[in-house]
Amino acid sequence: MNASPAELLPNHLGGQRHVGTGAGTTLFDPVLGDALVRVDATGLDLSGGFERVRTLGGSALRALSYRERAGLLKAVAQVLQARRDAYFALSTANSGTVKNDSAVDIDGAIYTIGVYAKLGEALGDARVLADGEFVALAKGGAFGSRHVQVPTRGLALCINAFNFPAWGLWEKAAPALLSGVPVVVKPATATAWLTQRMVQDVIDAGVLPAGALNVVCGSSAGLLDALQPFDGLSFTGSADTAALLRRHPAVAERSVRVNIEADSVNSALLMPGATPGSAAFDLLVKEVAREMTQKSGQKCTAIRRVLVPEALYGAAAEAIGARLARVTVGNPRNESVRMGALVSRAQFDAVQAGIAQLQRVAETLHDGRGAALVDADPAVAACVAPVLLGSRDPDAHALLHTTEVFGPVATLMPYRDLDHARALVARGEGSLACSLYGEDDDAAADALTATALDLAAVHGRVHVVTPAVAALHTGHGNVMPQSLHGGPGRAGGGEELGGLRALNFHHRRAAVQAAPTVLSRLTPPTPSAA
Structure with missing residues (x-):
């Protein structure tokens, strides 16, 4: 497994590698009971790290077109595909899954990345997305309005559940990265090994800009405190935890955009x-x-x-x-x-x-x-x-x-x-x-x-x-990935995936009012994310 029971997995934040300073939490094989690895986030400067993610990773991603970011996703998929067998071994050890069930998670993750790579390629060389057509606001159409969607200047914090350590990571990360938004993933502690390994492999391969993909393992304490108004929070987990997140000052006072996937009968x-x-x-x-x-x-x-x-x-x-x-x-x-x-x-x-x-x-x-x-x-x-x-x-x-x-x-x-x-x-x-x-x-x-x-x-x-x-x-x-994932009411009221619809969460819609000659230059002719 290339890891001794005493190994403490590193975190990666803002282009830097961090090893927690605490004792950490040990992960176990749920069938054999063997200790596997430890995870810990004690001592991380989350506020400083998040700011490096926004400035370093965010700036580098936004400088690219959708087509170029799609190329990054394609490279990520190639990195993961080359290490697929190792991920299956980790899944068996840390999640206790049979091979077919591991495939649902791991192959599903790689497939989802590939779908978003193809969608991004179709968006071409644009750096913003058109949202609707020109609407006249003055007689004769001499002045009007057009809506655009621009990548948010924040980061995407993805707090994931224990059941899909691979797919849960990439179904959130792929649309965010394609949008030009850097990702910080917080995997559920019990099955964090596979998530951490995938992120580390992609970082080590150097296929993404520094700070574009980040992972924090162990306790989630302080993560929401470090969020700022233009950040986004995606959460998969229990309705009780979701209610706590909605009441956090980052959401309730700083208006951090939030997407919830919770309980579902x-x-x-x-x-x-x-x-x-x-x-x-x-x-x-x-x-x-x-x-x-x-x-x-x-x-x-x-x-x-x-x-x-x-x-x-x-x-x-x-x-x-x-x-x-x-x-x-x-x-x-x-x-x-x-x-x-x-x-x-x-x-x-x-x-x-x-x-x-x-x-x-x-x-x-x-x-x-x-x-x-x-x-x-x-x-x-x-x-x-x-x-x-x-x-x-x-x-x-x-x-x-x-x-x-x-x-x-x-x-x-x-x-x-x-x-x-x-x-x-x-x-x-x-x-x-x-x-x-x-x-x-x-x-x-x-x-x-x-x-x-x-x-x-x-x-x-x-x-x-x-x-x-x-x-x-x-x-x-x-x-x-082509269909919507989410649900109303107790399911959280959120929306993920759905093809290009997933990009909406990572963009800010704005109306630009100007003469038609100005508005016509806002975006090249590309498909809409709506």
Whole structure:
């Protein structure tokens, strides 16, 4: 692994390497329990470091065109691709993931960077983005207004969750760097090793200007205090922590722009008319089982609630349970294992407590926790087998719609009709994703369209699956850089990705009022980021 248990990982801030002066926090293998490395940010001059990031990294990035910054992203992707095997080894050790789940994180990260490199290339040699057309403000059009988006003069502080140490870094960093905004990433401590290694590899390769990419590992104390009015803050994590961030003076008083992705009790809905064994029924069953077990259920977009017509409750419980029963759980180094560990014993305890909480209002339809783990000590490994719960009266228990157990857990619930189903979905108070499963005929398509548009009001993304796309759809929980990631209400009210829409967060929109001859020179003819 190229690191002894005693190694303290360095931070990188403002073009300088910093090793924390404290004891640090030790990261562990969540399957074997072995100590891996330590992280620490004690002694860092965050205010001074952030100012170097803005002046050194920001100035260098803004001096480049979008096309040139796209070239930087392409170079970053090449650096990461060359070290891909090492990242898989780190993911197995620090996150406890099987190879396919590591690929979702690592290959997803590299793919996302590549998408933004291509988008930036298409923007050409511009350094600002057009936002709309000329609007006349005087008779005859002799004086008017035009809106532009210019890169912010601050930095992007990205506070990430533990479940995607690779993708979580780059889905935020790629749009920021393409926009001309330097990045400071604060990874979740439990899985910080992969994030830190990727950042260090890119810095060591010298493919980005000094100060453009930075990482601070360990405690987050003081990070928000160092933010200034033109900075941006992107956060992925719990709703409770998000509420604290919104109240911080950097946000509440200095108007630091903030983007939040928080808790989400996502849903999968089987449309009326399905029968056991029908194409739509089987597609739902397959996707629910995959979402419960991929990354051990540790995805903010994972299916947490499964809604089926009343008559199909028993059949759905049996079919989903049968799929889950085939999932082998344990040490991801064993090729027979299909689902690895949660990221830590602390997360293990939290998931077990969450299951017990939901079991007070729901029946247990499938509980894989009785099966033996493969090549793993249950007293040490943070492994939890899939658990499918169910409630025949989902209207009676608000807990089912507001509790997200961040692990391989979902709850099955029946609905009477589509109005009832939509009402149940909406009780999640805003989610990142919802998936619908139906047939391909015209009547079914009409119902799917109407339902998708209705649920769009309470979701960031609605994923519609029919037999025609059975082998083609990207998956309920897979976040594609071309589509919006975020959600209203308890999901945080934020927006990430969505192609060029992600650049909006890192730009400031302004109106320039002048004669047409002046306004015509503001931007070259490039696509809009809107």
